[in-house]
Amino acid sequence: MRFVDEFRDPALARVVIREIETIAARMERGRERPFAVMEVCGGHTHAIFRYGLEGLLPDIIEFVHGPGCPVCVLPMGRVDDCVSIAERPEVIFATFGDAIRVPGSRKSLLTAKAEGADIRTVYSPLDALALACRNPDREVVFFGLGFETTMPSTALTIRRAAREGVGNFSIFCNHITIIPTLRALLETQDLGIDGFIGPGHVSMVIGTEPYRFIAEEFGKPMVVSGFEPLDLLQSLLMVLRQLESGVAKIENQYARVVPDTGNRAAMEAVAEVYEPRETFEWRGLGSIAHSGVRLRERYARFDAERRFAVPEISVGDPASCRCGEVLTGKLKPWGCPMFGTACTPETPLGALMVSSEGSCAAYYQYGGVRQPQFEGAA
Amino acid sequence: MCLGIPGRIVAIVDEDAMLATVDVSGVRRAVDVVCVATPGRPLADLVGAWVLVHVGFAMSLIDEEEAAATLRVLAEIGEAEAELEAIRTGSVELPSPPVIPAAT
Numbered sequence: 001m002r003f004v005d006e007f008r009d010p011a012l013a014r015v016v017i018r019e020i021e022t023i024a025a026r027m028e029r030g031r032e033r034p035f036a037v038m039e040v041c042g043g044h045t046h047a048i049f050r051y052g053l054e055g056l057l058p059d060i061i062e063f064v065h066g067p068g069c070p071v072c073v074l075p076m077g078r079v080d081d082c083v084s085i086a087e088r089p090e091v092i093f094a095t096f097g098d099a100i101r102v103p104g105s106r107k108s109l110l111t112a113k114a115e116g117a118d119i120r121t122v123y124s125p126l127d128a129l130a131l132a133c134r135n136p137d138r139e140v141v142f143f144g145l146g147f148e149t150t151m152p153s154t155a156l157t158i159r160r161a162a163r164e165g166v167g168n169f170s171i172f173c174n175h176i177t178i179i180p181t182l183r184a185l186l187e188t189q190d191l192g193i194d195g196f197i198g199p200g201h202v203s204m205v206i207g208t209e210p211y212r213f214i215a216e217e218f219g220k221p222m223v224v225s226g227f228e229p230l231d232l233l234q235s236l237l238m239v240l241r242q243l244e245s246g247v248a249k250i251e252n253q254y255a256r257v258v259p260d261t262g263n264r265a266a267m268e269a270v271a272e273v274y275e276p277r278e279t280f281e282w283r284g285l286g287s288i289a290h291s292g293v294r295l296r297e298r299y300a301r302f303d304a305e306r307r308f309a310v311p312e313i314s315v316g317d318p319a320s321c322r323c324g325e326v327l328t329g330k331l332k333p334w335g336c337p338m339f340g341t342a343c344t345p346e347t348p349l350g351a352l353m354v355s356s357e358g359s360c361a362a363y364y365q366y367g368g369v370r371q372p373q374f375e376g377a378a
Numbered sequence: 379m380c381l382g383i384p385g386r387i388v389a390i391v392d393e394d395a396m397l398a399t400v401d402v403s404g405v406r407r408a409v410d411v412v413c414v415a416t417p418g419r420p421l422a423d424l425v426g427a428w429v430l431v432h433v434g435f436a437m438s439l440i441d442e443e444e445a446a447a448t449l450r451v452l453a454e455i456g457e458a459e460a461e462l463e464a465i466r467t468g469s470v471e472l473p474s475p476p477v478i479p480a481a482t
């Protein structure tokens with residue numbers, strides 16, 4: 001496929017890996033712990049595992065899987081709210097497939113569906129809006145979820161619904177924003193991260209400018225990357241080159257899709273429809289100020305939280321879960337006592353085991369190839 | 379969920395509703411093109427363009443020149459590598475200069 005196959009060329013990949021090995025060998029001298037490069041986006045985590053990139057790299061380089069999987073950071077209380085909306089008899093609840101199996105404190109959407117709730121998996125919020133038009137006697141609620149990548153799509157869908165005067169459509173908004181999250185992460189004590197692979201599709205919306213503080217205030221390199229194996233390898237090489245020469249800046253490997261200025265139309269729609277919440281709770285990370293958004297007053301009638309009373313009970317994660325430490329890269333999934341025993345993709349305890357972008361699920365599915373030899377390094 | 383996929387705009391469905399048909403590897407669907415349209419220009423200008431499609435929205439025009447440039451950088455890494463390899467394995471020791479007997 002165009003713009004995909006070219007970035008999967010194994011011969012080129014081998015060449016880039018060799019270049020990475022050369023740099024790594026130079027940088028390895030006198031180094032006590034591996035170079036930790038965090039890929040922020042869950043899509044990157046998925047690609048890294050899918051193509052087995054970790055196993056191809058020298059031991060001195062380690063990927064740390066960041067908190068960029070929107071499904072994985074959704075707290076249990078919000079899933080419970082979702083279920084309670086979905087179980088209302090008048091509601092058709094539309095969701096992306098990723099979210100349907102995330103456990104709440106009582107049940108997941110999947111269980112609610114098995115028990116009779118009308119829950120539909122859709123590809124796009126536009127499909128949810130179409131459901132609303134086709135079912136005028138029902139209330140269609142879309143589960144709005146994701147970082148800036150998906151935020152414009154729900155904002156534009158709400159605008160469309162307003163324009164077309166669709167009265168039976170609303171959004172349960174759980175959108176979160178990347179910048180406050182990265183800042184909170186960077187302010188974490190003893191964060192052992194040397195550099196970042198920046199989220200490609202968030203950046204096509206917000207551009208590369210908002211990341212400047214990462215280099216300027218925290219002295220860490222970041223390279224915004226595409227999602228194909230060669231994209232990721234090239235980005236890693238760019239991070240290593242910065243580390244070797246002792247500079248920290250924001251670079252853009254994914255310029256074919258990411259303009260440095262982002263997408264004006266998308267940002268305008270987001271600003272028109274959403275406003276920041278004071279604070280938003282994340283699974284495993286606690287509350288992060290201004291990290292979530294809600295619908296503005298002007299669009300209140302499309303806000304499921306205002307239309308339906310939701311319990312809004314905050315529920316702590318089970319004590320045995322180590323999801324928070326895994327999310328911040330402090331612990332590898334197999335370091336969690338639940339991993340692969342009480343917590344598996346069939347019976348997930350934490351959301352990291354649910355989504356294909358979650359690192360526990362990825363390690364579980366792809367066998368955690370490097371586990372034994374890297375146990376001490378996590 | 380963060381993944382998108384490249385597709386090609388093949389037709390405009392509804393100019394007012396800003397919807398176009400996008401072909402993604404042979405699968406076609408109506409996609410919202412607000413984010414890639416140039417204000418004041420007809421949508422028809424977009425037909426033939428490659429876009430990154432994410433949950434039913436064309437979110438970015440794929441810049442073919444930038445794609446080529448990225449591939450060029452990758453290829454150059456390869457060339458430099460080949461060059462170094464040639465130096466490492468293919469270098470032939472220069473013959474030692476003939477010993478010219480010192481003039482007596």
Ligand code: SF4
Pocket residue numbers: 320321322323324326333336337338339340343348349350351352353360
């Ligand atoms: S194994 Fe399960 S409980 Fe442990 S960190 Fe991963 S998702 Fe959380």
